[in-house]
Amino acid sequence: MEAAHGGDAIRVVAMPYPGRGHINPMLNLSNLIASRQSDILISFVVTEEWLGLLGSEPKLDNIHFATIPNVVPSEIGRGADFPGFLEATLTKLEGPFERLLDRLEPPKPSVIIYDTYLCWVVGVGNRRNIPVASLFTMTTSVFTVFYHFDLLAQNGHFPADVSERGKELINYIPGIPSTRMADLPAVFYGDALKVLHRALEAISLVPKAQYLLFTSIYELESHIIDTLKANLGIPIYSIGPTIPYYRLEESFSLTTTGYNDINYVQWLDSQPKASVLYISQGSFLSVSKAQMDEIIYGLRDSGVRFLWVARGEISRIKEGCGDKGLLVPWCDQLKVLCHSSVGGFWSHCGWNSTKEGVFAGLPFLTYPIFWDQIPNSKTIVEDWKIGWKVRRGMGADEHLVTREEIAELIQRFMDLESVEGKEMRRRAKELQEICKNATSKGGSVETNIDAFVQDISQCCYH
Incomplete structure (x- = not known):
């Protein structure tokens, strides 16, 4: 492929943060x-471990994986020491990445698209005279909170005890509507507080990049994006949901899960319309054992059909949940969410999962765990009004949600005839329509991606 293009080709180097929630949007954008x-x-660019994990991912012929050694801790169990893992990505990857750039065949890269948190890439690009584009894989509002974090300190809201002051309103961040302290990114305690300085450093270096890319649909965050465009001083492109919507027309490629060879698509095909609750708590962090027990038995007692993607403790969950549903270690999530038998999404509210649920037109039960998941849950429940919150409190302020409460909530949520349920589903379909229009031919996503491609092409030819 490369030889055929010779010197006229435009080379793009993509450097994702080595985590599933960051690699997926970077690969979809690619x-x-x-x-x-x-x-x-x-x-x-991926580590050798990630090359093994991504080997079967569908990609176009003009994309190739370029590997660097496994210089960061393994993807397996990285949640056990998040600060240590983040520190490794910031101190161990730069040298191997530079050596990889030296090995690349011509042409010289026209741009390096890097995950915003890997802020050392900005220095690499500037030293080598290669433009860099910062890809932020969370919401525009989370970026804005970090960009203006000094305002929290100036107004006495950082540092602060959220368990005591969580209801206080923050109404001075440009572009952000009035928000409770408790609904800001969870950076006031625990592991997040330990890495906050690294996140702020990454955001502070974005103006030194040549482009900023948001993994958001412009129509969903237009006010915040417009405010940033007026203040930031570099080109900003909202390049869409960066989920695999462009592959939805394909048939399910991997219908067996490898776990007792269960065919989850056949199982979904045999269920009544909108009767299945899809459950995914993400790939990184989990909930306490006591709370997990309540979730398992609450789901069982609800009597609702479910498809649960669980990466660990499958036998324990299977034993407790009863036989109304299916447990799998993996599935093609967006295609499952778009299946007619799925009627709701229990989610940890990672930004990729949130966008997939919205694209599928589903209501949510939210159980956020970390970082940006907290404001995402607030957006789903209070701003978009397409979901209900399961989790109560964060950090020291968290309360156990009992199995009785969970069973009753799930039953109400999956009741298609209730007035509140119908209204929530109507709003979810309206948001789905916005997503479909934005990602269709001539929509805002295509327009923004084409404008970015034109920009980097001009850099290449001049």
């Missing part, structure tokens, strides 16, 4: 960029 022009060559 596929969308590569589909715009055949003379764009994308070198997608």
Whole structure:
């Protein structure tokens, strides 16, 4: 492929943060960029471990995986020491990445798209005279909170005890509507507090990049995006949901899960319309054992059909949940959410999962755990009004949600005939329509991606 293009090709280097919630949007963006022009060559940089994990991921021919050694802790169990893992990505990857750039065949990269948190890439690009584009894989509002974090300190809201002051309103961050302290990113305690300085450093370096890319649909966060465009001083592109919506027309490629060879698609096909609750708590962090027991038995007592993606403790969950549902270690999430038998989404509210649920037109039960998941849950429940919150309190302020409460909540949530349920589903369909319009031909996503591609092409040819 590369030899055929010779010197006329445009090389893009993609450097994602090595975590599932960051690699997926970077790979989806890479596929969308590569589909715009055949003379764009994308070198997608991953560790050797991640190459093994991504080996079967669908990608276009003009994308190739470029590997660096396993210099950061394994993906397996990285949640046990999040601060240590983040520190490794900031101190161990730069040297191998530079050596990889030295090994690349011509042409010289026209741009490096990097995950915002890997802020050392800005220095690499500037030293080598290669433009860099910062890809922020969380909401625009989370970026804005970090960008203006000094305002929290100036107004006496940081540091602060959220368990005591969580209901206080923050109404001075440009572009952000009035928000309770408790609904800001969870950076006031625990592991998040330990890494906050690294997140703020990463955001502070974004103005030194040449472009900023948001993994958001413009129509969903237009006011915040417009406010940032007026203040930031570099081109900003809202390049869409960065979920695999462009592959939805394909048939399910991996219908067996490898766990007792269960075919979850056949199982979904045999369930009544909108009767299944899809449950996923994400790939990184989990809940306490006591709370997990309440969730398991609450789900069982609700009597509701479910499809639960669980990466650990499958036998324990299977034993407790009864036989109304199916447990799998993996599934093609967006296609499952778009299946007609799925009627609701129990989610940890990671930004990728949130966008997939909205794209599928589903209501949510929210159980946020960490970082940006807390404001995402607030957006789902209070701003969009397409979900109900399961979790009560965060950090020291958290209260156990009992199995009786969970069973009653799930039953109400999955009742398609209730007035509140119908209204919530109507709003979810309205948001779905916004997403469909934005991602269709000529929509805001295509317009923004094309504008970004044109920008980097001009850099290449001049």
